[in-house]
Amino acid sequence: MEQIQQQQQQPVVVCGGGVIGVCTAYFLAKKGASVTLIEKSSIACAASGKAGGFLALDWCDGGPLSNLARASFNLHRSLSLQLDGPQAYGYRPLHALSLSLSLSLSLSDHPVAVPPNSSRPTILPSWVDGPARNPKTIGTTDTTAQLHPHLFTRTLLSSAVANHRLEVVIGELERVEVDGAGRASAVVLKDGRTMKADAVVLALGPWSCRLPLLSSLFRVSGLKVHSIVLQPREPHTITPHALFLSYYPAHGDAEKPLDPEVYPRPTGEVYLCGPSAEAEVPDDPEQVVGDPEAIKVLRRVAELVSSHLGEGEAHVKAEQACFLPSTDDSVPVIGEIPGAKGCYVATGHGCWGILNGPATGAAMAELVLDGRTSIVDLTPFSPSRFVSSRQL
Ligand SMILES: Cc1cc2nc3c(=O)[nH]c(=O)nc-3n(C[C@H](O)[C@H](O)[C@H](O)COP(=O)(O)OP(=O)(O)OC[C@H]3O[C@@H](n4cnc5c(N)ncnc54)[C@H](O)[C@@H]3O)c2cc1C
Incomplete structure (x- = not known):
C-alpha cells in the first residue's frame, strides 16, 4: 500500500467516531494521508465518551493484548505531553x-x-x-494512569483537523463498495451520498456486525x-x-x-x-x-x-x-478484511479500548499506508483467524 502515500487521489475513509476510529484517523492524518472520518451521531457519543478512562501498563501481560497495551500506555504518555494541558483531557498517573x-x-x-x-x-x-x-x-503512578475519555477523543480529533488533512462528516455508513478486482473503492451512506476512497477503515464498535461484510466473518x-x-x-x-x-x-x-x-x-x-x-x-x-x-x-x-x-x-x-x-474470543479484530483489499477493521476492544486506542490507531495507519507495522505486531488480531483454511 506504499502507493497510497505517494499518489493519493481519494481520501482514506474511517467509519466510526469512537476512540478507535478517531485514533486511527489521527495517526493516518499525521502520517500525511487525507482522511475523511464518518460518524453517524456525534464524536465519542458511545462507550468512548462514557468509559472510565483508566490506563494500565502491565495488566494485560501474559495474554495476547500485552504488547498492544504496553505500546499504547507509552503512547498515551507521549500524546499527553503534546496535546494535554489544563483545559484538555486530564491525563495523570494515579x-x-x-x-x-x-x-x-x-x-x-x-x-x-x-x-x-x-x-x-x-x-x-x-x-x-x-x-x-x-x-x-x-x-x-509508574504503571497506572487515567484520562477523561470523551475529552481525549475530541482533543485528538481537533488537533488532527487543525494541523492535518482530516475532515469529519456526520452520516451513517450503509455499505462499502468493492470493485471487480476485489478492492474497496467507495463507501455509501444511508442518505445516498457516495464517497470514493483509496482505503476504508471500519471502527464501528458494537455496531460492527450491522455490516454484512463483517458479520459474514465474525461476531461482535x-x-x-x-x-x-x-x-x-x-x-x-x-x-x-x-x-x-x-x-x-x-x-x-x-x-x-x-x-x-x-x-x-x-x-x-x-x-x-x-x-x-x-x-x-x-x-x-x-x-x-x-x-x-x-x-x-x-x-x-x-x-x-x-x-x-x-x-x-x-x-x-x-x-x-x-x-x-x-x-467471541475476547481478542480485538484489527487488520485487513479477507476478500476486500484495502478495507480494514478495528473493533472488539472490550474493556480496554481507551487504553489500546493509540497503538491500534498508530499500527492501523502504518498498515494502511505502508503495508506493514513496526509499532506492534497485529498478527494476533488478524480478522483472517475467523476464516477457515478452506475459505482462504
Ligand atoms: C462502562 C465502561 C467503562 C470503560 N472503562 C474503560 C477504561 O477505564 N479503560 C479502557 O481502556 N477502556 C474502558 N472501556 C472500554 C472502552 O470504552 C471501549 O473499548 C471503547 O470505547 C470502544 O471504542 P470504539 O471506538 O471501538 O467503539 P464506540 O465508542 O462504541 O464507537 C463506535 C462509533 O461508531 C459509530 N457508528 C456505529 N455505526 C456507524 C455507522 N454505520 N456509520 C457511522 N458511524 C457509526 C457510533 O456512533 C460510535 O460513535 C469501558 C467501557 C465501558 C462500557
Missing part, C-alpha cells in the same frame, strides 16, 4: 487499590488499613471512610455497562486513587456481588461504573440509557465508599450506560 466493600459491616466499623502479609502496607485514603476492607495496592456482541458521574461538594478531599471494589450486598439483599470501579478525576468529579447486563444494542447510540435499578446500586456503592459521595454531599452529573464491544 494509584490503584483493590478493596472489598460489604454491607454486613456497619458504617462505623473502621477498615483495616494494613492488609495481612503485605510487604508494602496500603493506607486507605482518608476520603474512603466507609466499610471497606483488605486494601491492596494494585497499581502505582455488546455488553451494557452502567456508570454515574458525581461532583462532590468538597472535591479537594478526593485524592488520585482508582478503586477496584468487590462489593458484597447485605445478606438477603436482592443485589448480586459486583465489581464496581471508582475513578476520581482531576476535574474534581468522581466516576463510578459497575452493573452490566446483556441487552440489545439500539440502532441510535443516543438511545442507550441506564436502567434505574443499576443506577441505584451505583449510588449506594458511592455512599458506602465515601461520605463525600453520598446524597447531599455530591451532585449527580450523569447517569448513563454504554456497550462494551467484544468478539
Whole structure:
C-alpha cells in the first residue's frame, strides 16, 4: 500500500467516531494521508465518551493484548505531553487499590488499613471512610494512569483537523463498495451520498456486525455497562486513587456481588461504573440509557465508599450506560478484511479500548499506508483467524 502515500487521489475513509476510529484517523492524518472520518451521531457519543478512562501498563501481560497495551500506555504518555494541558483531557498517573466493600459491616466499623502479609502496607485514603476492607495496592503512578475519555477523543480529533488533512462528516455508513478486482473503492451512506476512497477503515464498535461484510466473518456482541458521574461538594478531599471494589450486598439483599470501579478525576468529579447486563444494542447510540435499578446500586456503592459521595454531599452529573464491544474470543479484530483489499477493521476492544486506542490507531495507519507495522505486531488480531483454511 506504499502507493497510497505517494499518489493519493481519494481520501482514506474511517467509519466510526469512537476512540478507535478517531485514533486511527489521527495517526493516518499525521502520517500525511487525507482522511475523511464518518460518524453517524456525534464524536465519542458511545462507550468512548462514557468509559472510565483508566490506563494500565502491565495488566494485560501474559495474554495476547500485552504488547498492544504496553505500546499504547507509552503512547498515551507521549500524546499527553503534546496535546494535554489544563483545559484538555486530564491525563495523570494515579494509584490503584483493590478493596472489598460489604454491607454486613456497619458504617462505623473502621477498615483495616494494613492488609495481612503485605510487604508494602496500603493506607486507605482518608476520603474512603466507609466499610471497606483488605486494601491492596494494585497499581502505582509508574504503571497506572487515567484520562477523561470523551475529552481525549475530541482533543485528538481537533488537533488532527487543525494541523492535518482530516475532515469529519456526520452520516451513517450503509455499505462499502468493492470493485471487480476485489478492492474497496467507495463507501455509501444511508442518505445516498457516495464517497470514493483509496482505503476504508471500519471502527464501528458494537455496531460492527450491522455490516454484512463483517458479520459474514465474525461476531461482535455488546455488553451494557452502567456508570454515574458525581461532583462532590468538597472535591479537594478526593485524592488520585482508582478503586477496584468487590462489593458484597447485605445478606438477603436482592443485589448480586459486583465489581464496581471508582475513578476520581482531576476535574474534581468522581466516576463510578459497575452493573452490566446483556441487552440489545439500539440502532441510535443516543438511545442507550441506564436502567434505574443499576443506577441505584451505583449510588449506594458511592455512599458506602465515601461520605463525600453520598446524597447531599455530591451532585449527580450523569447517569448513563454504554456497550462494551467484544468478539467471541475476547481478542480485538484489527487488520485487513479477507476478500476486500484495502478495507480494514478495528473493533472488539472490550474493556480496554481507551487504553489500546493509540497503538491500534498508530499500527492501523502504518498498515494502511505502508503495508506493514513496526509499532506492534497485529498478527494476533488478524480478522483472517475467523476464516477457515478452506475459505482462504
Ligand atoms: C462502562 C465502561 C467503562 C470503560 N472503562 C474503560 C477504561 O477505564 N479503560 C479502557 O481502556 N477502556 C474502558 N472501556 C472500554 C472502552 O470504552 C471501549 O473499548 C471503547 O470505547 C470502544 O471504542 P470504539 O471506538 O471501538 O467503539 P464506540 O465508542 O462504541 O464507537 C463506535 C462509533 O461508531 C459509530 N457508528 C456505529 N455505526 C456507524 C455507522 N454505520 N456509520 C457511522 N458511524 C457509526 C457510533 O456512533 C460510535 O460513535 C469501558 C467501557 C465501558 C462500557
